[in-house]
Amino acid sequence: xxxxxxxxxxxxxxxVHAVAGVSFRLQAGEMLALIGPNGAGKSTCFNLLNGQLRPxxxxxxxxxxxxxxRQPRQIWRLGVGRSFQVASVFASMTVIENxxxxxxxxxxxxxxxGRPADGYFRAEAAALLRLVGMAEQGGQAAGVLAYxxxxxxxLALALANDPRLLLMDEPTAGMAPAxxxxxxxxxxxxxxxxxxxxxxxxxxxxxxFSSADRILVMDRGRLIAEGDAASVRADPRVRAVYLGEP
Amino acid sequence: xxxxxxxxxxxxSSAAALFLxxxxxxxxxxxxxxxxFAHGSLCMLGAYIGWSxxxxxxxxxxxxxxxxxxxxxxxxxxxxxIEIGLLRRVYRAPELLQLLLxxxxxLILQDVTQMVWGAADLTLPRPLWLxxxxxxxxxxxxxYDLYPIAIGPLVLGLLWLLMRRTRFGxxxxxxxxxxxxxxxxxxxxxxxxxAVFALGAALAGLGGALSLPGGSAxxxxxxxxxxxxxxxxxxxxxxxxxxxxxxxxxxxxxxxFGIVLLPKITxxxxxxxxxxxxxxxxxxxxxxxxxxxxxxxxxxxxxPASAAVKWFGLAALIVAAVAPFFVGPYWVSVLTExxxxxxxxxxxxxxxxxxxxxxxxxxxxxxIGAYAAGLGLxxxxxxxxxGMALAPLAAGLVAALFAACVVRLSGVYLAMLxxxxxxxxxxxxxxxxxxxxxxxxxxxxxxxxxATNPKVFYWLALALCVGAALVLRGVLFAPFGYALRAAxxxxxxxxxxxxxxxxxxxxxxxxxxxxxxxSGGVFAxxxxxxxxxxxxxxxxxDALLMVLLGGVQTxxxxxxxxxxxxxxxxxxxxxxxxxxxxxxxxxxxxVLVFPSGIAGMAGRLR
Ligand SMILES: Nc1ncnc2c1ncn2[C@@H]1O[C@H](COP(=O)(O)OP(=O)(O)OP(=O)(O)O)[C@@H](O)[C@H]1O
Ligand SMILES: [Mg+2]
Numbered sequence: 001x002x003x004x005x006x007x008x009x010x011x012x013x014x015x016v017h018a019v020a021g022v023s024f025r026l027q028a029g030e031m032l033a034l035i036g037p038n039g040a041g042k043s044t045c046f047n048l049l050n051g052q053l054r055p056x057x058x059x060x061x062x063x064x065x066x067x068x069x070r071q072p073r074q075i076w077r078l079g080v081g082r083s084f085q086v087a088s089v090f091a092s093m094t095v096i097e098n099x100x101x102x103x104x105x106x107x108x109x110x111x112x113x114g115r116p117a118d119g120y121f122r123a124e125a126a127a128l129l130r131l132v133g134m135a136e137q138g139g140q141a142a143g144v145l146a147y148x149x150x151x152x153x154x155l156a157l158a159l160a161n162d163p164r165l166l167l168m169d170e171p172t173a174g175m176a177p178a179x180x181x182x183x184x185x186x187x188x189x190x191x192x193x194x195x196x197x198x199x200x201x202x203x204x205x206x207x208x209f210s211s212a213d214r215i216l217v218m219d220r221g222r223l224i225a226e227g228d229a230a231s232v233r234a235d236p237r238v239r240a241v242y243l244g245e246p
Numbered sequence: 247x248x249x250x251x252x253x254x255x256x257x258x259s260s261a262a263a264l265f266l267x268x269x270x271x272x273x274x275x276x277x278x279x280x281x282x283f284a285h286g287s288l289c290m291l292g293a294y295i296g297w298s299x300x301x302x303x304x305x306x307x308x309x310x311x312x313x314x315x316x317x318x319x320x321x322x323x324x325x326x327x328i329e330i331g332l333l334r335r336v337y338r339a340p341e342l343l344q345l346l347l348x349x350x351x352x353l354i355l356q357d358v359t360q361m362v363w364g365a366a367d368l369t370l371p372r373p374l375w376l377x378x379x380x381x382x383x384x385x386x387x388x389x390y391d392l393y394p395i396a397i398g399p400l401v402l403g404l405l406w407l408l409m410r411r412t413r414f415g416x417x418x419x420x421x422x423x424x425x426x427x428x429x430x431x432x433x434x435x436x437x438x439x440x441a442v443f444a445l446g447a448a449l450a451g452l453g454g455a456l457s458l459p460g461g462s463a464x465x466x467x468x469x470x471x472x473x474x475x476x477x478x479x480x481x482x483x484x485x486x487x488x489x490x491x492x493x494x495x496x497x498x499x500x501x502x503f504g505i506v507l508l509p510k511i512t513x514x515x516x517x518x519x520x521x522x523x524x525x526x527x528x529x530x531x532x533x534x535x536x537x538x539x540x541x542x543x544x545x546x547x548x549x550p551a552s553a554a555v556k557w558f559g560l561a562a563l564i565v566a567a568v569a570p571f572f573v574g575p576y577w578v579s580v581l582t583e584x585x586x587x588x589x590x591x592x593x594x595x596x597x598x599x600x601x602x603x604x605x606x607x608x609x610x611x612x613x614i615g616a617y618a619a620g621l622g623l624x625x626x627x628x629x630x631x632x633g634m635a636l637a638p639l640a641a642g643l644v645a646a647l648f649a650a651c652v653v654r655l656s657g658v659y660l661a662m663l664x665x666x667x668x669x670x671x672x673x674x675x676x677x678x679x680x681x682x683x684x685x686x687x688x689x690x691x692x693x694x695x696x697a698t699n700p701k702v703f704y705w706l707a708l709a710l711c712v713g714a715a716l717v718l719r720g721v722l723f724a725p726f727g728y729a730l731r732a733a734x735x736x737x738x739x740x741x742x743x744x745x746x747x748x749x750x751x752x753x754x755x756x757x758x759x760x761x762x763x764x765s766g767g768v769f770a771x772x773x774x775x776x777x778x779x780x781x782x783x784x785x786x787x788d789a790l791l792m793v794l795l796g797g798v799q800t801x802x803x804x805x806x807x808x809x810x811x812x813x814x815x816x817x818x819x820x821x822x823x824x825x826x827x828x829x830x831x832x833x834x835x836x837v838l839v840f841p842s843g844i845a846g847m848a849g850r851l852r
Contacts (some may be wrong), residue, residue: 048744072741082742090735092545092600092799101732104725106746111753112725118550120725141547157743245739 003197004165009048009058011041018044020221021058027163029195031188036218037232037241040203043054043085045218048167049199051075052080061243081158082167085201087150087174091143095134095153098142099125102160128156132186137245147174147228152183159190168200172207184211205224217241248385253502255382259391259460262398263281263496265455267471268403268490269448276422276485277442280333280344281658282428284351286445287359292321293463294359297368301459306374318448325447329440334658335838337439341658342604346794347837349787352468353830356524360465361824367464373478373659376459386773391460397456402491418442422485423534459585469783473669477516480662481523483533492531513673518667521651524663528655545735546799548600549581550723555802567707572702579772580816582704586769587808589711591792592718593761595804598639598793601754602734603653605659607668608789611759612642612782614671615766620688621681621777634710634767642756649755668781676778687777691770714761719801721757730754755756762789785819791833797842 004026011019019041026032034042047053049060051072058069067075081203090098097179103121104110127163129135132152135143142153158166171187172180184202188211191198202208208215209229217238225235271285292643296317303309328351330517336344378392409415417438454467478497482489523531566585569577595610615637622628622636635822639849652663677684682688697703721722733740740747770776779785788811796807812831818825 013459054740066836072738073744073746076742076744084739087284087738088490090732090738092548092735094547097734101725101728101745102743105729109725110729110745110750113721116550116720116723117728118723143545157739160743168571172808228706244462 001028001215002026003063004049004199005059005061006049007059007061008206009045009060010056011044011048014054018053022218023058023225023228024145024216024223026165026197026199028197029078029191031191031200031211031213033215034199034201034218035203035205035208035215036201039220040218041221042218043169046082046167046199046201049050050080050167053157056122076161079161079164080167081161081163081165083151083158083169083171085169085173087147087154089142089150089157090154091141093142094138095140095142095145096122096125097175098129098153099156099160103159106161128159131159131190132156133182135171136188148176148179149224150174155183155187163196166196166198166200168198170201170203172202172204180207181210187211199212249506250388251382252385253506254393254499255387255395257499257502258495258499259394259498261494262394262396263453263457264474264498265398265491265494266401266456266473267450267723268482268494269401270449270453270486272482272485272487272490273405273418273449274443274446275479277418278333278337278439279341280337280339280348281662282446283345283348283472284328284355284468285348285446285450285475286468287352287355288321288325288450289454289463289471290359290463290467291324291355292317292451293458293467294363294368294454294488295320295451295509296455296458296503297463298368300370300455307375310373310376314452314455318452321451321454322444322448325450326440326444326751328447329443330850332371332838333443334436334439339595339837339841342598342661342794342798343837343841345606345661346790346833350830350833350837352472353826355826355832356468357824357830358467363463365465366460367461370458371477372459372610372828382441394456394460398710401452402487403462408845414441442593470660473783474516474582474666476662477520477666479530480659481520483530485534485657486530486532489530494754513677514670515671517670521663524655524659525651528659548731548799548801551802559802563712566712567705570704574698578700578704580740580812582700582707582772583769584809585704585707586765586772587788587792587812589715589765590762590789591796591804591808591811592715593758593765594789595793595796595798596718596722596761597755597758599798599803600727600731601751601758603751603755604657605786606661606783606790607663607664607666607786608762609781609783609785610668610671611645611663611762611779612766612769612785612789613643613668613778613789614641614681615763616776617675617682617688618763618771619770620691623691626687628770630692630697631729633691634764637767637770638764642760644818645759645763646752646756648759649752651757653751654842662737665786667852668783668786670678672778672781674808675781682776682778685778687775689775691774691776693771697771697829707772710768711765714764715805718757718761722801726750726753729812743814795836800848 002025007023009019009022022045030173034045034184036042042209044053048055051070051074054069059066062078062080067078090101093101100121103124104117126138129138132151132155134152137149145153151174157172172183185208187198195223214228215232216223219241224237224241225232267289269283271282274280274282288491300310300313305312319517326636330348330353336347365627372390379390380389380392381385409419418431421438450561478490478493481496482493500516500519501512504515509514566581590612594605595682600604618636619633622633628636628838648667652660655663676685692698693703696707730750733745733750766780792807792811793804795811796803796805818828822828
């Protein structure tokens with residue numbers, strides 16, 4: 001079943017064509033990697049998909065519904081979770097409070113002014129922490145976590161609304177190699193078990209080839225190749241972009 | 247026709263003076279990103295120094311030019327000293343601390359100027375060559391009113407040459423447009439920033455000295471000039487010279503006609519234009535939209551009070567409640583003010599700390615609350631209970647309307663717009679004499695019969711104000727408070743988990759305004775009167791100081807800060823005539839040595 005359909009997406013900044021006509025489809029339960037050199041337009045793609053940026057042209061369809069140009073918070077409501085390239089968590093809160101905030105937002109209980117938020121969704125938040133392997137760290141300040149833990153918390157935040165589609169911009173950047181594999185294995189398991197579709201970028205090719213079902217290669221705003229690990233590895237245009245081969 | 251022409255010339259003349267000061271302010275902001283609250287003080291110094299120098303020089307054109315340039319150079323040197331001694335240390339600090347530090351400079355310079363030159367206005371006899379009149383049609387215009395019209399464009403031209411034709415100018419433009427680039431060019435930032443600050447100060451000094459023939463050197467220049475210059479800079483776009491020029495002309499001419507046509511609401515007119523421009527073009531006429539917001543601030547972890555702190559708080563509350571049995575009437579009145587201050591500070595902290603919306607005009611809500619109570623009594627003969635209920639309602643309503651227009655703005659612009667609103671309310675309060683009694687205020691705002699005993703009123707104030715402050719605290723630990731803080735910590739992340747930052751901030755400003763309004767209402771009955779001074783800039787700064795003294799990043803901060811500040815301020819007033827100097831030095835120490843405030847320090851020691 002096609003969960004996400006992207007058609008002719010375009011975005012330019014002051015004449016720089018960051019995304020210059022990108023189309024692809026993503027199935028439920030599929031792990032799709034979007035790779036490309038620095039500045040290829042990958043993050044811009046994510047920002048267009050979750051509504052942080054408005055495309056100049058093109059459409060984004062989520063399960064058949066046109067979500068182009070909607071606000072990020074509306075798109076989250078429709079079941080899209082995302083993590084950021086530069087990890088961003090709420091530094092004035094503890095790890096578990098970060099998740100409680102996301103769960104409170106998910107439940108539409110933000111405009112409550114009385115009972116302390118501390119008592120909201122403790123069990124659910126703890127379950128998310130267990131899922132990403134941070135069960136012991138709920139009481140720590142989110143602002144001083146090790147980088148790998150910040151990335152895990154990011155993932156837990158993105159999972160707080162039990163998303164149908166997970167957008168992950170460099171989910172393992174800055175992590176130790178062993179941690180990376182474990183995190184992506186976890187994401188893969190979630191995709192399989194829950195039927196979540198995952199779109200992710202990653203600079204570590206090992207990780208890409210081992211965890212993606214399918215790979216999109218992007219360069220200067222355009223998709224230049226698409227396929228499984230073997231075919232992408234063999235594609236001459238990809239080799240040219242990545243290895244400078246003619 | 248003549249009338250229009252004469253007013254136009256008058257307007258252009260004051261526009262030129264405005265431009266001199268505003269150009270310095272905008273250049274400094276463009277390069278250093280510091281909003282210099284002391285800029286009006288530099289202008290004031292220019293006027294005083296000019297007075298001292300010109301008195302000794304021959305009263306001919308060349309003597310005048312020489313004296314004015316000398317005053318500008320001296321002011322530039324003072325600016326340089328201020329930059330090297332103080333500002334240089336806070337370029338990486340949060341905006342608000344920078345503003346506060348420059349406000350301290352304003353306070354210090356105010357008292358120092360008074361020590362050196364005395365409190366009386368100083369005027370120069372106008373030299374003959376400036377006294378002549380020029381005939382234009384049927385109108386006669388004095389030369390001293392005309393010559394600034396030539397100087398404004400002249401200075402603009404010189405600055406333009408400086409910016410376009412010299413290496414210094416190129417660096418200034420590069421720094422204004424892209425900070426990283428300057429570092430990349432391998433320029434010594436320190437020297438560049440110092441030079442820019444000195445240039446800006448010299449321009450302010452020039453403006454001050456040039457205003458002498460038409461006016462006087464007086465101690466009111468600092469605040470009046472800096473507020474006008476702010477308006478010009480914000481309307482023109484922060485950092486833009488042509489913007490400052492255009493906005494000066496706009497504001498100058500508007501004022502010239504406003505004074506004749508609508509004398510009562512000139513200020514309202516000026517600030518409304520600013521609000522309008524910002525609502526349509528948040529970055530000002532010629533300003534650039536900041537590529538991305540200021541460097542992310544580092545937010546510290548916020549924890550609910552520990553058991554020890556809760557017991558301490560309870561003990562303090564009990565002490566406060568029984569205090570009237572042990573102290574005299576003077577201390578009861580001080581305690582009443584302290585209780586009111588606690589709520590006033592807590593309400594500002596609510597918006598500024600967890601809400602991330604700094605405010606330089608928080609007194610607006612306080613004043614609206616006080617006037618709601620006062621006017622309710624005067625017009626509808628409302629009893630005290632109703633007056634105190636009306637105060638937060640009125641302030642909350644205005645705050646909600648205001649918030650709906652401005653919550654999308656960020657940082658410095660938002661702070662300046664609240665200042666603008668406070669100035670409008672202040673102007674309204676002092677100029678709409680028929681309604682508000684003007685500067686004579688509204689008198690006879692007496693508490694209800696059961697609360698006329700000062701002790702009883704104190705208990706009422708304590709219950710209302712400390713109670714409301716505790717409610718605010720509770721809200722910050724409720725889901726709303728978490729969401730508000732999330733939207734401040736990481737706006738994009740917050741949106742990506744479904745939070746509506748704009749709505750959160752709107753509600754937060756409304757709550758903050760209503761709470762401040764309540765404190766204003768209680769204050770009106772505590773004092774028995776309502777005056778425009780309740781809305782003056784100084785009152786807003788009081789609130790800021792209380793919050794910063796306590797520590798903006800802590801939840802107990804505003805309460806501790808309000809009590810400490812009220813005690814300190816009373817002690818200062820009793821101990822010295824030069825309380826501004828003392829307060830200014832205190833702020834300097836606070837900002838440079840204890841930027842996290844008392845509660846922040848205590849938290850770290852534990
Ligand atoms: N907000 C913006 N304003 C101007 N230009 C932008 C903006 N965001 C991205 N760009 C430009 O668009 C292009 C694509 O950037 P993008 O961040 O999408 O690349 P990326 O593939 O994610 O790179 P990386 O691997 O380094 O993260 C770059 O040239 C970048 O400079
Ligand atoms: Mg990227």
